Amino acid sequence: MxxxxxxxxxxxxxxxxxxDTDYHVKxxxxxxxxxxxxxxxxxxxxxxxxxTLFIRxxxxxxxxxxxxxxxxxxxxxxxxxxYRSSSEKFKSKVLQEQASNTATLLTLADLENxxxxxxxxxxxxxxxIPAADSTTPLP
Ligand SMILES: [Zn+2]
Numbered sequence: 001m002x003x004x005x006x007x008x009x010x011x012x013x014x015x016x017x018x019x020d021t022d023y024h025v026k027x028x029x030x031x032x033x034x035x036x037x038x039x040x041x042x043x044x045x046x047x048x049x050x051x052t053l054f055i056r057x058x059x060x061x062x063x064x065x066x067x068x069x070x071x072x073x074x075x076x077x078x079x080x081x082x083y084r085s086s087s088e089k090f091k092s093k094v095l096q097e098q099a100s101n102t103a104t105l106l107t108l109a110d111l112e113n114x115x116x117x118x119x120x121x122x123x124x125x126x127x128x129i130p131a132a133d134s135t136t137p138l139p
Contacts, residue, residue: 014070023065036076037083047072051084 015026034045053069075082
């Protein structure tokens, strides 16, 4: 198994599988921030579950790459709120790093733009506010 198949410094590769059309990579972030986004504390955070993120459609050597990313779900004891260790940030970082390795990749921003045009709100037209009539004195 190639230890660093993704060549992404932020990921530790746990498992790797290759099919005719895909690479499947099981990976873990090398660093997990335990900082609670709600109260800013980090010393009483507990990991209580593992959430697998799925990142797809990264192309490498003509094959599609699927990353199964194990990210711990964390719970902050003082405020009793759960959160994931900034998985969105992490995903975009992964995609950025991958972008610097290959030329054919869409960035996360591109994907989000596309998703927005499909799922975003339809713009509505607001009526313009009529100009105040300065010839009539206020009551
Ligand atoms: Zn907290």
